[in-house]
Each structure stands twice: as structure tokens, then as C-alpha cells.
Amino acid sequence: MPETLVFYLLSGLAIVTSGLVIGQRNPMYSVLLLVASFGALAGLYIQLDAPFVAVAQIIIYAGAVMVLFLFVVMLLNAPQEDAAEWDRTHPLRQPAFARFSALLALLLVVQLVWALLTAAGTDAPVAARAGSETVSSVRALGRTLFTDYVFAFEATSILILVAMVGAVVLARREGDQA
Amino acid sequence: MDLRLLVQLGIIGLTFFMLINASALLVYAERKVMGFMQQRYGPYLVGPHGLLQPLADILKLLMKEELRPKGADRWLFTLAPILSVTAAFAAFSTVPWGAETTLFGLLDEPVKLGAADVNVGVLVVFAITSMGVYGIVLAGWSSNSKYSLLGGLRSAAQMISYELSYATAIAAVILLAGSMSIREIVDGQAGSWFSIVPRWYVFLQPLGFIIYMIAGVAETNRAPFDFPEAEQELVAGYNTEYSSVRFALFPQAEYINMTTMAAVATGLYLGGWHGPFLPVEYGWIWFLLKVSAILFLYIWVRWTVPRYRYDQLMQFGWKWLFPAAVVNLILTAAAVLYLNA
Numbered sequence: 001m002p003e004t005l006v007f008y009l010l011s012g013l014a015i016v017t018s019g020l021v022i023g024q025r026n027p028m029y030s031v032l033l034l035v036a037s038f039g040a041l042a043g044l045y046i047q048l049d050a051p052f053v054a055v056a057q058i059i060i061y062a063g064a065v066m067v068l069f070l071f072v073v074m075l076l077n078a079p080q081e082d083a084a085e086w087d088r089t090h091p092l093r094q095p096a097f098a099r100f101s102a103l104l105a106l107l108l109v110v111q112l113v114w115a116l117l118t119a120a121g122t123d124a125p126v127a128a129r130a131g132s133e134t135v136s137s138v139r140a141l142g143r144t145l146f147t148d149y150v151f152a153f154e155a156t157s158i159l160i161l162v163a164m165v166g167a168v169v170l171a172r173r174e175g176d177q178a
Numbered sequence: 179m180d181l182r183l184l185v186q187l188g189i190i191g192l193t194f195f196m197l198i199n200a201s202a203l204l205v206y207a208e209r210k211v212m213g214f215m216q217q218r219y220g221p222y223l224v225g226p227h228g229l230l231q232p233l234a235d236i237l238k239l240l241m242k243e244e245l246r247p248k249g250a251d252r253w254l255f256t257l258a259p260i261l262s263v264t265a266a267f268a269a270f271s272t273v274p275w276g277a278e279t280t281l282f283g284l285l286d287e288p289v290k291l292g293a294a295d296v297n298v299g300v301l302v303v304f305a306i307t308s309m310g311v312y313g314i315v316l317a318g319w320s321s322n323s324k325y326s327l328l329g330g331l332r333s334a335a336q337m338i339s340y341e342l343s344y345a346t347a348i349a350a351v352i353l354l355a356g357s358m359s360i361r362e363i364v365d366g367q368a369g370s371w372f373s374i375v376p377r378w379y380v381f382l383q384p385l386g387f388i389i390y391m392i393a394g395v396a397e398t399n400r401a402p403f404d405f406p407e408a409e410q411e412l413v414a415g416y417n418t419e420y421s422s423v424r425f426a427l428f429p430q431a432e433y434i435n436m437t438t439m440a441a442v443a444t445g446l447y448l449g450g451w452h453g454p455f456l457p458v459e460y461g462w463i464w465f466l467l468k469v470s471a472i473l474f475l476y477i478w479v480r481w482t483v484p485r486y487r488y489d490q491l492m493q494f495g496w497k498w499l500f501p502a503a504v505v506n507l508i509l510t511a512a513a514v515l516y517l518n519a
Contacts, residue, residue: 028254028319035312055301063308064338067315071334074319074327138298138358 007047014040027073031066038062052138182289190293197270201433202232204473211477242422247322250419254320259420259427262313266434269306272299273441274361276451276462290361291462299360300348303442304341307397310435311337314399314416317428321419329415332488337397339495344393346503347386350510351379351446360442364450368458378449385506387447389499391475394439396495398432401480403491440472441465448472 017037024030038061045054145153206221206229213220221228246255276291296302311334318330355363363379370376380387396403412418417428444450448468451461486494 028251032254032312032316051296051298052301055298055305058305059301059308063305063311064341067308067311067334067338070312070315071331074315074331074334 003047007044010040010043010047013037014044028070031069031073034069035062035066038066052141182287185289189289189291193270193275193293194267197267197434197437200437201430202236204433204436204477205232205235205429207473208477208480211474212481215478215481236426239422239426244422244424245419247419249322251320251322254316255419256424258313258317258320259424259431260313261316262310262431263427263434265306265310265313266431266438269303269310269438270434270441271306272296272302272360273438273445274299274364274450275441275465277458279459292361295359295361298358300352300358300363300442300446303360303438304345304348307435307438308337308341310431313428313431317420318416321416323419325412325414325418326416329412329418333399333416336399336403336491336495339492340393340396340403340499343389343495343499343503344397346500346507347383347389347393348446350383350386350503350507353507353510353514354379354382360445360450364445364452367449368452376449376452376454378447378452380447383447383506383510385502386510387443389503389506390443390447391472392499393503394443395476395479396491398435398439400432400436400476402483402485404485436473436476437469440469440476443472444468 014037017033017040021030021033021037024033038057042054042057042062045051045057209231210220210228219228221231224230224234246252271293272295274290274292274295278288278290314333315330318326318328318333321327351363352358355366357363357366367377367379375381417425420428444465450468451458451465453461453464453468456464
């Protein structure tokens with residue numbers, strides 16, 4: 001029973017904070033609410049018997065990626081968005097874009113519901129499900145990652161490398177030495 | 179109520195209590211050691227040899243007026259110091275500080291000394307310490323002052339840069355021990371080679387230990403890497419606009435972070451509670467001694483080495499420390515693979 005309570009608490013927190021991220025006028029608050037949302041997700045991973053995934057979530061997303069976001073927001077010192085101005089001029093406020101986004105959102109909801117309905121054995125406790133030891137043990141997780149999913153893993157790392165090189169090339173000014 | 183549960187709660191409470199006292203004692207130690215290094219006595223008047231000086235300091239800070247700049251962000255200005263100190267306390271939660279004990283036969287089964295034992299303990303410490311940067315960055319931004327903002331920005335850049343070397347140095351130890359639980363890593367260092375040299379990982383990882391210590395100093399924003407609060411350039415850096423209790427929380431978080439850093443170094447490199455002469459039940463005495471030695475080293479370095487320049491800090495971090503950490507990790511991985519094959 002307490003576990004169910006904690007689950008509802010964490011998932012409620014994740015949903016509320018994610019909703020508030022979009023609603024903020026101040027980008028600083030958005031970043032912080034997103035961090036809170038990631039923290040709640042990490043809690044859910046712990047409940048799913050996956051401590052490594054939870055810690056990785058905090059280190060990578062809450063600890064590294066969001067600090068960079070914060071850094072950018074602080075450096076730009078972005079002024080608060082002018083709501084009325086945005087309503088009129090922003091390209092994403094055109095009705096065609098709004099309809100397309102609504103369609104995408106609907107597709108996502110349908111997909112999620114479909115996935116939840118067809119997933120087998122979700123009523124069994126986490127530890128009893130097939131493949132649960134792959135998630136809870138770091139050793140097994142590493143083995144799976146570097147055998148079964150090695151292609152996806154390497155492809156992702158090359159993708160990140162390309163992005164990194166691209167960023168360096170773009171940031172380098174013309175005529176810069178070294 | 180269950181006796182065992184009660185004892186475990188007591189241990190958690192004791193850990194918390196020791197951390198609070200560690201921060202007060204460190205303030206005293208810092209001023210005293212600094213005094214001796216500058217050929218004077220340091221605090222001497224409050225209590226015997228000035229021992230009650232931290233209490234006087236805290237009282238003084240509590241009595242001060244709490245100020246908030248007019249343009250400051252109301253919520254974040256209050257949240258920032260709370261975040262800092264919470265992250266500092268929470269990071270210690272998976273650090274064990276002693277072997278198992280039955281409390282002189284009071285319990286049937288021994289309990290472990292330390293707040294929690296998690297199988298990814300090292301990573302938890304690392305994850306929560308990296309959350310501590312939010313406190314400093316938010317303090318810098320919410321104060322609406324250029325000195326504070328610069329201090330916060332510097333701190334964010336510095337911590338992200340040195341976290342890499344820090345994590346890579348730790349990864350080499352994890353490879354050696356084959357575990358991410360600090361308790362298992364410590365127990366892997368029991369005994370000695372040729373019954374003279376203790377089996378501590380510092381002898382297998384001398385380079386890793388040095389990298390860990392340097393990155394640890396940078397992570398806790400201590401001199402010679404205390405750029406977020408460089409007083410000659412930034413008045414007081416990210417905490418310029420703070421006063422009273424809100425201000426007091428920042429140095430407290432810094433001292434607790436130092437303690438965590440020293441405790442993890444003790445567990446990972448110096449054999450934790452294992453040492454000669456004492457039975458392992460009294461190993462926590464060794465643990466405290468080793469942590470104190472590392473903390474003394476921290477203070478010693480602060481009052482000996484002058485501050486770097488900011489660009490030197492970044493150059494050193496990315497061009498020397500990080501490559502050295504990577505080489506160390508690759509060599510360790512190769513050695514472990516060769517010896518286990």
C-alpha cells in the first residue's frame with residue numbers, strides 16, 4: 001500500500017511539474033520545474049527496481065544537460081516573453097501548425113494507450129517479470145547494452161560525435177588560429 | 179517498536195548529527211590552522227583555546243538582519259541556499275563509515291554503520307553532489323547582481339568540467355573492485371600485501387587518487403580553485419547579496435561537501451575502516467582518523483597555494499587532468515582484463 005501511495009505521489013509530481021514547465025513565462029522557472037520532473041521520474045525508476053537507470057537519469061539529465069540549459073538561459077538573460085506580441089507574430093501560432101501539433105499529440109496518446117493495453121504481465125510484481133534482472137543489475141545491463149544493442153549504442157555515439165564536431169566548426173570564427 | 183529499526187534510525191540520526199558537527203568543527207579547524215600557518219593563534223577567547231568559537235559565529239549569524247536585494251527573485255533567492263545544504267546532506271546518505279556492529283551483543287544480527295547501503299552507492303554520491311551546483315547557480319542568478327551572476331556562471335562551468343575527471347577517476351576504482359557499493363569496495367581492501375603494505379587502492383591507483391583529490395578540491399570550490407567566490411574579482415561571488423542564516427547555509431554546505439569528498443576518498447582509496455592495531459568493530463576510529471587527515475590536507479592546501487587564473491583552471495581541467503584520468507582508466511581496464519583472463 002505505501003508503495004502505491006509513493007507511486008501516485010511521484011507520478012502526480014511528474015505530471016504537474018511537466019505541465020507547469022510549459023506554462024511558465026520565465027524560462028528559469030521552466031528549467032527548474034523540468035529538473036523537478038526528472039527527479040520524480042528517477043523516483044519512479046527506483047520503484048521499478050532499476051536504481052542504475054534512476055541514478056543515470058539524475059547524473060545525465062538533471063545534473064549535466066539541465067545545468068547546460070540553465071547556463072544558456074543565464075547567459076542570454078532572456079527577458080520574459082511578451083505574450084500579446086507572441087500571439088500575433090510567432091510562426092508556430094498559425095492554425096496550420098496548431099492542427100498538425102494536435103494531430104501528433106493525438107497519435108502519441110493512441111500509441112501509449114495501445115502499448116499499455118498490449119503489454120503483457122504488467123499486473124505482476126516487477127521482480128517477477130521476465131528480463132527484470134537485466135534492469136536491476138548493472139552487470140547484466142552492461143552486457144545487454146554491449147552485445148544485443150551494440151549497433152544502436154555505437155550509432156548513437158557516432159551521432160553525438162557528429163553533432164559535437166558540427167558545433168565546434170560552427171562556433172569557430174573565420175581566420176581563428178588553432 | 180522493533181529494536182533493530184530503532185537502532186538503524188539512531189544510526190541515521192547519528193550520521194546527520196556528525197555532519198552538522200563536522201561543519202562547525204571545520205570552521206574552527208580552518209581558522210585555527212590558518213592562524214598557525216600565519217604565525218598567530220587564531221580564535222582563542224571563546225571557550226578553552228577558542229573551542230566554542232563556532233557557536234559564537236552561529237549566534238552572530240542568527241542575530242543578523244536578513245536582507246534581500248530589491249530586484250532579486252523572491253522564491254529562488256530563498257530556495258538556493260536550501261538546495262545547496264540539502265544536496266550536501268543527502269549526498270552523504272550512501273556513504274558507510276564503519277563495519278557491522280551488534281552494539282555489544284544487544285542485537286542478534288549485526289547492523290551496518292552508515293545511513294543506507296545501495297548497490298550503486300558511488301553513483302548516488304556523485305549524482306547528488308552534482309545537484310549541488312543548482313544551489314550556487316541559482317543564488318548567483320536570483321540575486322540580480324553582476325558579481326553574483328559571474329560567480330554562479332563560473333561555478334557551473336567549473337563543476338561540469340571537473341566532474342568528468344572526477345567520475346573517470348572513480349570509474350577506475352569501480353573496475354578494480356568490481357562493485358559500485360562503497361561498502362563492498364571498502365571490504366575489497368581488507369588485509370595486506372606481504373603482511374606489511376595494507377591492501378588499499380591508493381597503492382594501485384596513485385594517479386587516480388591524485389586526480390580524485392584535485393577534482394575534489396575543484397568540485398567543492400575550495401582554494402586554489404575558489405573562483406566562484408574570488409574576492410579580489412567578484413567581491414564574494416555568488417553569495418555577495420546574502421546575509422544572516424541564508425548566508426550561513428552556503429559555507430555549511432561547502433564544509434559538508436568537503437566531508438563527503440574526504441569520506442568517499444577514504445572509502446575508495448584508503449581502505450575505509452580497515453587498518454592495523456584495531457579490531458574491525460572499532461574500525462570507525464580509523465575511518466574518522468583518515469577523514470580528518472584528508473580534511474587537514476584540504477585546509478593546508480587552501481592556505482598554502484595561491485589561486486589560479488580562470489583560463490588556467492579550464493586549460494588544466496580539460497588538457498591535463500581529463501586526459502590523465504582517461505589514460506588511467508584505460509590502463510586499469512587493460513590490467514584488470516589481463517589479470518582476470
